[in-house]
């Protein structure tokens with residue numbers, strides 16, 4: 079009897095332990111099979127940096143005027159509003175960034191009032207409105223931003239009157255702008271971002287760089303600037319630094335006047351290498367690849383000296399961190 083009961087107990091134990099082993103095996107199988115897939119579905123970072131325009135005043139058909147979009151939880155924040163901004167936003171929407179649907183463009187920060195950074199202001203006020211945006215645009219920039227925005231709307235009053243009073247019956251708010259002349263400091267905050275403006279040296283223009291803090295990333299955008307410690311201080315190990323640059327090789331080809339201009343307004347590859355080495359960004363994105371003096375001369379020698387290939391060659395010489403040359407519609 080006793081031995082039979084013991085045998086039964088041993089059988090039972092064996093049966094249960096084999097069931098437990100099977101269950102553990104299934105759990106392990108499920109975890110290893112679906113775990114990585116689930117991990118892949120969740121993006122590594124929620125905040126996206128979308129390069130809408132990496133250009134300069136040079137009318138390069140491959141590069142729209144300066145504009146970088148920072149997209150957080152479906153909300154886009156634009157930095158600079160260069161030529162082609164709304165069309166590039168539509169292209170980014172088509173590519174995958176649904177948040178850049180033109181009627182979603184509602185907030186923009188201007189680094190300075192040079193025309194290459196502001197030619198898209200009329201576009202961003204009016205085009206999304208014609209497409210149905212109902213809210214006014216919130217525009218932030220250095221002193222003079224507000225006056226510029228008001229004058230742009232005055233310049234377009236025939237269009238605005240016609241579209242609101244005519245058979246289009248466009249709404250009466252979507253073209254409006256709340257323009258804010260800002261000083262350096264915390265200039266904007268909501269549930270997605272805290273935006274800090276800081277002064278950068280760009281000739282005698284009042285110019286700002288911007289630091290964006292989002293729930294998962296810190297992004298610094300230089301705007302146009304000569305080499306500045308303000309970039310080092312504000313990046314200070316930031317995740318992404320988007321910085322303007324010109325090549326040393328093209329500098330050597332231009333006149334003394336253009337050299338003077340570059341030294342007072344912009345940053346060379348060598349200078350940026352020094353800045354980035356101190357700022358230590360996780361990723362350095364090169365944008366606004368201007369080669370003033372050479373851009374106007376348009377000689378073959380200048381084209382080569384200012385090329386992306388040359389720029390990357392110089393950057394790798396002067397900077398050991400991770401660096402990429404930005405192109406329109408790149409997403410980081």
Ligand SMILES: [Zn+2]
Nearest residue numbers: 134192194302
């Ligand atoms: Zn510029």
Ligand SMILES: [Zn+2]
Nearest residue numbers: 190192280302
């Ligand atoms: Zn400028």
